[in-house]
Amino acid sequence: MHTRYLDIHMLEHRPPSCLNRGEHDVPKTMTVGNAKRIMVPAQTQRRQWRLALENTLEEPAARTRDLLLHVAEALRAAGWPEDLAHFAAGQIARSATAKGLDTDPTQGHRTKALLLVAADSIVEDLATVCTNHRAALEKGLARLQKKEPDDSADTKPGRGKPPALLPTDKVAACLSRPTATIHLFGRMLAGLTDADVPSAVQTAPALTTHKSDLQPDFVTAVDDWLGAGDRGSAFMDTSFLTSGVFYRFTTVNLTDLTRKLDGDQNQALRLTGLFMRAAIMTVLPAKQTSTAPHTVPDLVAYAVRDGRPVTYASAFEQPVQAAPGGGYLTPSYHALDTCAGITHRLTGTSDLVGHGYATARTGDAAHLGTRHDSFDALIAAALINAAAEATGQTPADAA
Numbered sequence: 001m002h003t004r005y006l007d008i009h010m011l012e013h014r015p016p017s018c019l020n021r022g023e024h025d026v027p028k029t030m031t032v033g034n035a036k037r038i039m040v041p042a043q044t045q046r047r048q049w050r051l052a053l054e055n056t057l058e059e060p061a062a063r064t065r066d067l068l069l070h071v072a073e074a075l076r077a078a079g080w081p082e083d084l085a086h087f088a089a090g091q092i093a094r095s096a097t098a099k100g101l102d103t104d105p106t107q108g109h110r111t112k113a114l115l116l117v118a119a120d121s122i123v124e125d126l127a128t129v130c131t132n133h134r135a136a137l138e139k140g141l142a143r144l145q146k147k148e149p150d151d152s153a154d155t156k157p158g159r160g161k162p163p164a165l166l167p168t169d170k171v172a173a174c175l176s177r178p179t180a181t182i183h184l185f186g187r188m189l190a191g192l193t194d195a196d197v198p199s200a201v202q203t204a205p206a207l208t209t210h211k212s213d214l215q216p217d218f219v220t221a222v223d224d225w226l227g228a229g230d231r232g233s234a235f236m237d238t239s240f241l242t243s244g245v246f247y248r249f250t251t252v253n254l255t256d257l258t259r260k261l262d263g264d265q266n267q268a269l270r271l272t273g274l275f276m277r278a279a280i281m282t283v284l285p286a287k288q289t290s291t292a293p294h295t296v297p298d299l300v301a302y303a304v305r306d307g308r309p310v311t312y313a314s315a316f317e318q319p320v321q322a323a324p325g326g327g328y329l330t331p332s333y334h335a336l337d338t339c340a341g342i343t344h345r346l347t348g349t350s351d352l353v354g355h356g357y358a359t360a361r362t363g364d365a366a367h368l369g370t371r372h373d374s375f376d377a378l379i380a381a382a383l384i385n386a387a388a389e390a391t392g393q394t395p396a397d398a399a
Contacts, residue, residue, distance in 0.1 A: 002306035002351070003255045006272060006386055008279060009301040009312055010248040011332050016215065016241040017293035019284045020044045026240045027214060035211040035319040038242040042203040044284060045248070050181045052278040053271075061179045062119035067126075068092055069108040074127045087141045088130040095166035096175055097192050116187045118177045125174045129166055136165045180271055183260045184252075200257040201250060201275070202309065208244035209316040209332040215241050241291065245298075245328040247316055247336070250279055251309035254386055269383050276302075276379045298329050299336070300378060301357035301368045304385040310347070315339030333361050341367035354385030 020040045022028045030039040054060045068089035075085035089109040094100040102112040130137060140162070176195035178187070186199025216238050223234035252275060258268040283294055303310070315338065320331040344352070344367060355369030358378040364371055372378040 003253060003308075004353070004386065005305050005307075005309040006252045006254055006276075006382060007303045007305060007309050007311070008248075008250050008252075008276060009299075009303075009336065010280065010297040011209070011245060011299040011329065011336060012248065012297040013245050013295060013329055014243060014293050015291070015295065016217075016243045017291040018239065018241055018287040019293070020286055027242045029212075029214070030205070030207065032207060033317045033319055036213060037207045037210075037319075038212045038244055038246070040206040040246065040284065042205050045206065045250075045279075045282075046185055046201070046203055048282045048284055049275065049278045050185055052282045053181050053184070053274055054179070056274055056278070057180055059179050059181070060119040061116060061181055062122075063114050063116045065111045065114055066108075067111065067115055067117060067122070068103065069110060070123045071126045071130070072108060074123050075130060078127070078131070083145075084134075084137060084141055087144070088137050091137060091140070091165050092126055092130070092171055094162060095164035095168050095171045097168065097172065100164070101192070113189070115175065115189060116182060117175055118179045118182070122174055122177070126171070129170050129174065133166055140165045178260075183257060184271060184275060197260070198256065200253045200260065202253075203250040204248070204311060204313065206246045206248040207313075207316065208242075209247050209335065210244060210319045210322070210328045212242060212244040215243070217241050239287075245332045247313065247332070248279075248297075249311045249313060251311075254304075265387065269387055272386065273379050273383050276382065277375070280375055296375075299333055299357060299359035299361060300375060301336070301340075301355070301365075302378065302382040303355040303369070304353040304382065304388075306351045306353060310343060312336055312339040312343065330361065333359065333365070337365040337367050340365075353388055354381070356381050 018027055019038075020028055028039045028041065029036050031037070050061070071092060072085040072089040075088055076082060080088070086105075086108065090103065090105060093103045093109055093111065103109040104112065144162070172192060172194060175189065175192060178197055182197055184199070184201050186201075187195065187197040189195040217240065219235075219237045219239055220233040221235035223230075252272055254268060254272065257271065258265050261267050261271075280297055280300055288294075315335040316332070320328055320335050322328055323330050356372055356378060357365055357368040357370075358372040358375055359365075370381065372381060
């Protein structure tokens with residue numbers, strides 16, 4: 001049985017903005033084809049897509065090291081003594097796995113690794129586990145405070161951790177509970193392999209299709225309460241902005257997503273459609289107040305494939321040149337269409353279930369499939385093709 005993928009390609013012009021910054025507080029760049037390109041990392045895009053989806057689904061997840069601090073706070077709010085609440089938080093980490101999760105007891109048992117958990121009820125659920133086993137926790141704390149030896153402690157060489165006082169299966173179940181976005185974007189919890197979820201979504205860094213340099217923006221601010229005779233600015237700085245046409249590529253493993261949803265294809269398709277809309281419409285939040293880069297993609301194309309995903313990034317290995325009248329959108333559009341045609345000629349189309357695109361550009365793309373008038377129509381057609389049986393025949397694409 002083939003693995004089915006939904007590939008999504010986007011071309012989008014971004015006006016002067018600062019979509020992402022690196023360690024030196026300037027937009028990230030990358031050299032491709034011996035030309036500097038503006039780059040937006042995959043993780044930056046994925047985080048915003050995840051947050052947008054969670055808002056739509058009203059099913060939040062949280063990536064945090066402070067989960068146990070919140071559980072301890074919930075226990076204190078329920079009347080637990082400070083020392084017992086702190087001890088219970090440590091026991092959650094100790095009981096999560098056979099070896100326990102590494103934490104920093106001096107910081108309220110902040111975990112050493114980030115946890116990605118279902119956020120809607122996990123604090124309450126873990127607090128309930130602690131409440132149901134409060135007697136064992138009180139006994140364990142008393143023994144620790146008296147420094148009495150514990151006959152049940154693990155004394156094997158190389159092991160000195162205290163015994164787990166909470167049921168591992170219940171603690172692990174709380175930490176392992178997935179959400180829709182965890183099914184999509186995956187999760188790895190260090191030391192809790194049963195909670196690992198492979199990502200159904202793969203995402204490439206977004207790159208400008210052409211050579212693009214950083215543009216300095218000299219910024220000044222005036223003190224509104226200047227004294228008599230005062231002149232000049234109260235603040236001066238130089239920030240850097242970028243502008244360009246970005247190629248973005250992401251793909252969804254539909255077979256894997258359906259499997260993780262216990263074979264519920266309808267739910268997998270619903271999540272995929274919501275993901276497509278989030279990928280198309282989400283704007284990165286960096287410097288929105290001073291740049292407002294609220295564009296939408298100028299072209300979105302999809303391809304449903306059996307076997308493996310295919311990116312068209314090679315269309316821009318050689319940076320496109322500006323059109324005679326200026327601008328990079330039209331030459332980028334033609335370069336993407338040409339690359340799709342070359343790919344189909346080289347690989348054949350037997351595994352191509354269906355493809356299409358939506359754009360405001362004039363002129364049809366000969367190799368990107370059926371043209372659609374809107375993103376909504378495009379998403380609907382993509383889901384029809386995604387649901388098609390793998391018969392070896394391409395289904396009729398929705399108009």
